[in-house]
Amino acid sequence: MSITFRKSYRILPGVRLNISRRSWSITLGGKHGPRHTISSTGRRTSSMDLPGPFGIRRDHRRR
Template identity: 80%
Template sequence: MPLTFRKSFRILPGVRLNINRRSWSLTTGGGSHGPRHTHSSTGRRTTSMDLPGPFGWRKTTTKRRRNR
């Protein structure tokens, strides 16, 4: 079983710094019924929102790499 590391720090109300073994991310928003926006150091951006009942919505985009 591999070991994992993940830690989340609340730095301001509504702002979290998430750290894992390979990257870090900053999450903003996510109030009682609002969307959450996450920006990762790897270029991934995620917007998610909890919907009524057992439903949720998530959209993830990644930064395109340029061919050299």
């Protein structure tokens, strides 16, 4: 079992700073509705929870 590190800070309502061992990211959006995440590694993710066990997620990577 490996040791992991992940911490999340709420900066403003609807804005979170997520820090892990290898990178950091900023998430815009609340718990309900669309969310957009931008990572220091160049990954961009848009996601949205739908009623029930459904959700939509789309990843974009820097080339």
